[in-house]
Amino acid sequence: MTILPASTWASLSHAHEKRAASLTAEHRARKAARERHAIDDFLYDYYGTRPSVLRRWHPGVGIALEPGPNGSAPHQQWRWYATDADGVVSFNAAAFLADRVDSVRFIHRLLSAIASRPAFTGCFGLHEWAMVYRQREHRHPLPLRLGQEGTDAVVESHQIRCTHFDAFRFFTPDAVSLNRLRPTRKSQAELDQPGCLHASMDCHKWATKLGPAVPGELALDCFELAKDIRLLDMQASPYDLSSYGQPAVAIETPEGKAEYVARQRAFSQRAGHLRARLINVCAALLEGVEPPSRVGV
Template sequence: MDPAAAHAARLAPYVEPHLARRRAGTKHPIHDFLFQYYSYRPAQLMRWQPPGQLSTAKRPLVEAILKLLQATIDREGNFGCFGLHEWAMVYRAPRPRHPQPLRLGHAETDKVVEGHRVTCSHWDAVRFFTAPARPLNSLGPSSDDRPDFEQPACLHATMDLYKHAYRLADVVGSDLVADAFELAWDVRIMDMRAAPYDMSGITIDPYGIEWTPIPIETAEGKREYARLQREFAQRAAPVRARLAEVLAGALEPLRRGQREGTSWVSRP
């Protein structure tokens, strides 16, 4: 099988059900997230391309992403956050962000947040916290200091490896994009299993199993969350390292040319 066909066959079990739901006007509360939150269209994801050359126009983006990746690689993971970011997004909110009901109800959900130390390091999660929840976070990430806070145990930092890869798909190639996508897919399942929502009866594709919660409000649930979080951090480590290696390698000719005082002719 040629690379393009193999790539399409690999991702079809994820993309085709999403497209079918879109045609039918239905939504999946877990699986549609990667296609709605991230800007990479299904047709782009399905299209295979090999690794390519870095243009000078993309150098600032590559340098920024590489800095973030390297800072994350060098930092120790926090395995004690227990997915409370999703709970902080509905804390004292008049209505949840998702249509599914809260598994414990509003009052008990608020008590879970109030009874734990919130330690969210990821700005793209913190920015969705409710106003009453933001002061409860012991960390203060912002949109301008991600390298100072991002850490390898964070589920959302792991999902964002997909974003970093597809933004530079013409540099890193579609195989690495697909690796990051599949990792993000599985992480999102865990993210919502630990969220405060009741999704009883929701089927998790392409596995064909029903959703079960990770009750992080209990000691057993915390142990399960931390165990799975470590497994995903281990899975993410080689993807993050490969992405950083490819980007560093793509930058080297530009930096070498700059050091030697020569010009770099970018790809059109």
């Protein structure tokens, strides 16, 4: 166990809170004004992200916090922390595992499986197109760049190979049969792969589920990656984002495909580094734990 002096962890906590506030500032301002945002709201609505939770700095597994002039670290009042007789506060891995061991095992298995595979970069973000295929009502109140007929024509002229269940489950009924795969929640660990934008965005999801076991810097790195990927996800979608001042990545053209793949590969590399760190967090938590009798989240 590494014990951080009070001056060190206080500085880290302050820097973390400042960074988290900056990353969520625009969302918080829009929420106060009751304004919606078709790009960024996904991070908060779909993932259930709460700015107040992001602002909380956690030292992570194996790091303890020395008491300062004003007493023990505020973490002593937080769930899954323990305080010893000297006032040193640390994350209580045993207590966390008592509540979340099955989730940790699932996350470890899933992330390890994704990390073991090569990245597939031939999907071109067509999952978003399949979500509006032959539909007159859409998820976002934005016009389609090519209109409905043009959008449908793009879907019909491409092979769709979506590996991610949480994207596939939003396909329109007419688009389901066009996908070469049939992802399910049960097959997620067998199909998720590192080139998928949604699998990379999900690093934020898994960091959130691992909660205080994840060091603050890693948690914000995962959130920032998801934020960056979400922009490409929508730029490459059939929606017209000109009202947000965002240019399209026209994946129906050779130039658009090339741009998409280049950015996709860069995101895959970023996600790979973060995924490896999350795997290490899971491994540290599960060290010495008996093999699972069941797996799930």
